[in-house]
Amino acid sequence: MSDRVEVLVIEDNPVHMRLIESLLKRGLELRFNVRIADRVDQGLALYEEKPADVVLLDLMLPDSEGFDTFTRVKGRVDPTPIVILTGLDDMQLAVRAVESGAQDYLVKSQINGELLSRSVRYALERARARAGEWKSPMLRLAHQQFLKAAQLMGLDDNVRQRLLFPQRSQVVTLPFRRDEYEQVETVFGYRVQHVLTMGPTKGGVRYHHDVNLGEVTALAMWMTWKCALMHLPFGGAKGGVRVRPETLSPRELQRLTRRYTSEIIDMIGPDKDIPAPDLGTNERTMAWMMDTYSEQVGHAVPTVVTGKPVVLGGSRGRKEATGRGVVFVIEEAARDQGWRLDEKTAVVQGYGNVGSHAARYLDELGVTVVGVSDHTGGCFDPGGIDFERLDRHVAEVGTLEGYAQGDRVSNAELLELKCDVLVPAAVENQITAANAGRLQCKMVAEGANGPTSTEADEILGERGILVLPDLLANAGGVTVSYFEWVQGLQNTMWSMSEVNERLRKLLTQAYRRVSAQAEDHKIDLRTAALIAGVERVSQAKLMRGLFP
CATH class of the missing domain: 3.40.50.720 (NAD(P)-binding Rossmann-like Domain)
Known part of the structure; x- marks a missing residue:
């Protein structure tokens, strides 16, 4: 979803036109480009010129009335989501339209900026989920890179097919309260574990409005190859929540994080899957995740996450x-x-x-x-x-x-x-x-x-x-996350100079391996780098064999 949402409004009442346009331009979390038509044929012509992300549709128009208005528009713009704008007199028509595929209906006399913005946002989210969570430019890129490496190295076809998609994926919809207590938001959350062969899985959690299953899967794949390249005892994982963190207060972010953690709690653990910060998250986010997990098991578990504050067992040098x-x-x-x-x-x-x-x-x-x-x-x-x-x-x-x-x-x-x-x-x-x-x-x-x-x-x-x-x-981030995990398991703390020396040593060794392979071949x-990572994972899978 881009920062700008194209909205086509088909509405013939001038007062309602101006109201809707004004409310959309004051959208709380999304920015809208608004086009307005007062007839169905005019609206469809505008859509043909430039498709919209969402259509706001009045059912009573000069050239169309009632349910026929919805069917005419839906037949031309599907699968673009349609939100019905209704007066009290045509409520039954609006309900019928919703049953037939409209995303939502709004009573004109009750519309405000928050209600309209949320309705459009949820319409887009539902349409996006139905369109296919796997459709992602990042996943296409990750697959292209992997398949190129697999072809060059002659990777066993059984292993190739196995590594194209993750071993475990969890998609959740989770609610959290806004600071206005009666307002509850529902957002999509994800946790993906690409390979479980190498040990616990490892990967960050990102909060961003473009997060989807395909993106998280791509990042988990890259993390698998990265950990294997660096000789770290982890498989790749990734998680995320589709949300705009810059629009949330610290209290809202905390409630969101704790609810997300509780939703994926069966997947994570210091010997199972270890989250870390990523885009839109930080060491405070990890502190909330650690605390939520620890509350559930009844004792402090610092090693359930990395990238947390030093005072809670984080590693010096992890942020940098x-x-x-x-x-x-x-x-x-x-x-x-x-x-x-x-x-x-x-x-x-x-x-x-x-x-x-x-x-x-x-x-x-x-x-x-x-x-x-x-x-x-x-x-x-x-x-x-x-x-x-x-x-x-x-x-x-x-x-x-x-x-x-x-x-x-x-x-x-x-x-x-x-x-x-x-x-x-x-x-x-x-x-x-x-x-x-x-x-x-x-x-x-x-x-x-x-x-x-x-x-x-x-x-x-x-x-x-x-x-x-x-x-x-x-790869420095996941490498020092590994250092943090090791320090936590050993109940010890390395100095900043120790962390940096070990980081430089591992990165230098990895660079030399990759450089030599590139020159040789x-x-x-x-x-x-891909061949080095994939080869190590392939060897591990073949050595462990297939159960049963």
Whole structure:
């Protein structure tokens, strides 16, 4: 679901037209592009020009009345969800329409902004669930990458078929109360365990409005290969809730987290499946998950999650681990390239936890970071970003919006800035066939999961741009999560220097294995990393055999 929702309103009453348009433009959680027609034929013509995400339909119109209005529109726009707008006199018609497939009906005299926004949002959620949770660009990318590696390595077909989809998936719908106590939201939640062969499963929990089963499955697959590549005793897992966390208060986030944890509690555990933070979650979220699980079993279980606060048994260095790991891998690749990093420039897309730490550590190494961005846009300064000034602004405002240093650029423009190292650390699908030919970097270090499409990979390879793949470059987070889990099991605590030394050692060893495989087989680093991970999982599966 995009940030903008296309709404087609078919309504002939001018007063109601203006009211609905005004209420939608004040939507609480979604932003709407509203088009209005006062007749069925006009509305269908607008839909043909540009399909809508949802249709708001009055049943009594100049060129159509009653149930026939609904059937005419549904026949032309299905499966687009339709919400009925009804007056009291046509309530029976509205109920009949709902029974025949309308998503909801609203009585015009009772409409307010909250009611209308929620109705549209739930209509979209129901339609999306029916359309197929597996349909995801991320899952298609994960499958493409895996099948390419499987083909090159001659993977046993039985194993190949087994690894395409997860061993366990749980989809839940869960309610939580908003701060207005009588208002209860219902959202979709997920937990996926891709492979149980290697040990407990491991993977983050993300809160984001685009989370679905396909996305979570793709992330769980990548986590399987990542853990295998790093020689960690985990299979891959992932979880998430389809919600906009920025619209929720801390109290609402806590209620949501505790309810989500209780819904998946049979899947997780320190010897079963160990969640961690991801997009939209943090160490506080993990503290709530740990507490909820501990309350259910009757004693504290710190090892049920990682990425939690240090005071609750978290590991020093876990918050910075993914960004720090990206820089460790860049350092190794720079040595192979014969680079002096203090003579190089970098651009970082995404100034969240991963990107902000990667940018600062690059700056500490003497790299001139000339551009950074977040979802509000970015800034470019050829003289280098002043991170003390930038971080003060982000602490005050919460985003890069309004930051005065340098030139303002869009995220798309930022990716195409001239630099030596580009770090995409935002979200997936940022480097595609459409823009890969315009990148002006010499190295791409993937801080995010799945930021580069398969087609873009080929273009970058043809252009001689080195790609440090996500399986390797952003493996620092799960590696230090492993350290945290081990420390918890042993009831011990490592120093920051111990954590960083062990992290560098494991990432360096993994980089050397991948680099050697790539050179030996004349393949790119991503394919080499995938083959290394898949091969280890395949060996484990074949050694364990099949039950019964």
